[in-house]
Amino acid sequence: MNNSQTLRQKLACLFEGTGQYRRAGHILDIALISLIMINVVAIVIESIPSVVEQYYNEFLVLEIVSVAIFAIEYLARLWACVDKTQYAAIKGSNTKRRLSYFFSPLAIVDLIAILPSLMMFLFPLDLRFLRVLRLLRVFKLTRYSRAMQLLLKAFNDEGSSLMAAFFIMAVVLILASCGIYLIEHDIQPDKFGSIPAAMWWAMATLTTVGYGDVVPITPLGKFFGGVITLLSMGMVAIPTGLLASSFSEQIRKRRQFFEDAVHEQIQNGTLNDTQQEHLEELRYKLGLSKLEANKAIKTQLNEHNGHLFCRHCGKRP
Template sequence: MHSFRHFLAQVLESSGKHINKGRWLDFFLVLLILTNVIAIVIESVQSIAIEYKHYFIWIEIISVGLFTLEYLARLWACVDKEKYKNSGDSHLKMRFKYITSPLALIDLLAILPSYLMLFMSFDLRFLRVIRLMRVFKLTRYSRAMQLLLQSFKEEASSLGAAFFIMAIVLILASCGIYLIEHDIQPDKFGSIPESMWWAMATLTTVGYGDVVPITPLGRFFGGVITVLSMGMVAIPTGLLASSFSEQLRKRRTQFEDEVHACLEDGKLTLDEKNKLERLRLELGLSKQEAKSAIKKQQSSLYQKQYCPHCGKNTHN
């Protein structure tokens, strides 16, 4: 039983010796998720929903069944994940940590609405939107989404500070436009909370145009806020772009370090090539990036082994 659980953990996480089986399972689950999302979107068209009702029901039943099996399998096998099995915690504690992890919560939310529908009545429009959260399951299989989530995690404090400053500016902008425009446009700037709609639209540079200042002072104030907002929006954008680039660099460096370790004896064996291929898939690097890293390390090794002037082996 333990060996089967270990096998299942490697397949579900696309790691170890069974990485290829895991990749095929990931491919199937991605297709299933995309089929669900397309079906949910098309089902919102009333005429199609009525005509093909039974097909949509069967898609839902099969999908929920498979997603449930996947969730339970991940919950059972999570104790053999590298992340948890070396922690020294009990199996119960490991599974609790897994249940409360972001990806596990997304998996649960993907199936929970369908089960709740058996016991409670829901507005079908609300249920359809909740079921669309299944698209977030793609986070598990998308390299870009994983990098973005890691960027959010590492820049959480900086992003928090940026949004705190934006919240202060939002309040100041709302108060300012309220003082200037509330007597002229009481229906639009009658209170500070009502003024926040204009301030939010202006600070995010959206500018819907449904609420605008009409006094000269109000327009001047609005122009100042608009110019200020350009810099405010750029702060979190710059932080995320920088962190995203850093995550890519770290993954490439990790792969290059592993290539360097494998090339210590001057050549790559079949086992080492398979090991590097598994690492490439785990890190989400392209084949071109991997080839470039291997070529770079081989070139560096050649320069160390041979004299750049005479071409003789310096190790002899």
Template sequence: MSLHLREKVAAVLEETGQYQRLGRAVDIFLILLILANVIAIVLESEKALSQTYHSHFLRLEIISVSIFALEYVLRLWCCVDKIEYAQLKQPNWKKRLKYATSPLAVIDLIAILPTILMAFITFDLRFLRVIRLLRIFKLTRYSRAMQLLLAAFKEESSSLLAAFFIMSVVLIMASCGIYLIEHDIQPDKFGSIPKAMWWAMATLTTVGYGDSVPVTPLGQFFGGLITLLSMGMVAIPTGLLASSFAEQLRKRRDAFNEAILHALVDGEVDENERQHLEALRIELGLSPLEANQAIKLMTSQRVHHMYCRHCGKKL
């Protein structure tokens, strides 16, 4: 009985099978609750509003934390029925531990932990408010685009680390260079390498804050070189993420097309296969229009290959 119930809960939370609509309704409710929390936390930073509506803010916080805690416990309980964990040959407690250390589960925990800890530890309200604002990252679970971006970060992590390492080296070289050139002329702004790093950072990121600028001809020439160099440096991680993002989209479309071809083995897509494709579409973050176009294209290609292009007879 409990196993059957656990599978139902997993289906609702993951929006699969016959519980897609219910799961979608739950997701929309949680999204609205997260947005209400973020708005309330921002408004609560106004002292007048905090004093006037303190009881309302407290009531919303208690209700929200209770719901988020229930969601976290349910996800931790039924995660063993998710496809990625069900295939693992491990005890359920190890599967749950692996899920608990996943990025999305950690975000869910952060959403409820500050309020729970507040009952045992005294927090600075400003610090607590900022920590509670991290609940906005729970929206990552319900945004396929954010999941796609996180997948791009994960896939290009080594390349991004290499790019940031190169940028760090250039940052140190730029700081040392402007320090040697300008430290006698502007000791208050370039009197040490750590002070010069602020200018180097603002220049390399092409922000150009303007509070620290070289005044000597050699310093201005050096600053111009760093500015030109920064255009290429900033483009490296941007290009990596853009290409990886496009690659993630292509992989998801290819996975959906393969599922369509698998469903078309018998020549048509029945109702069960259509439901499976719909669940896969939601999981991959494809739009209904894009999915329907893919189904029509794969079906037409399948029909085309079933008949001889010379005589028109079925193969």
């Protein structure tokens, strides 16, 4: 039992990339990222009939090996999650902790990465849509990309604001569709014969795409289309601005959190090896560059030492 527990703790540290397993965890992340990218490229190339006929066996071997590795990783993470800091704090049994991890977004992405292939192996059918679903493996990169995690955090924090912005866009979409339908449906019944048909033009115009396949031809319709085009610039800028500001705020919070951690670790104006190791692990988890981390450490050290010595004579007060 003790050996099993020790192995589980080692796996948890390896997946978290903490302690003595920080370098090994980093290497594991790079290996899995490489395997994911190879799979994505292979799935795209596999859509070429001449290539898949010539290298069918090679694609099949790659798929089997990849699914086996991803499945082992998924089961290992599910088993070791009870010793991860985030889930160890959950009160209750290990089953409760594993269920909490099982329904987490990252665990669901890991499951989706192997589920389509397992269904293809279990059911002897040419399920093309399942083959395409294998491209969802690219979302596994979310686990290893700090920038993607920041973006998801920004989506989560600005969820209510984004919903409000999309609601406004939906109202404008309906109004634009109704307006162009009333103006153009008699002149172009094939393109603006109904409000749902007019929504294609409204969507293309509001998103500033403007395919040009459906356009108003009456003077009033052109004027109305111009107004909608100008209005669409502000509509598109709302969610973009919200995400940009939230993304910047997430970066600022992480930098501030690291600076606060440095401030807590400083003793007697220096940092020992243990403290530096702890800060290095924190830097990696927060996705900060070494330049940013060194700048924060230098700033905190200067502020700390500035309080220890007199600004005028340079002596301790």
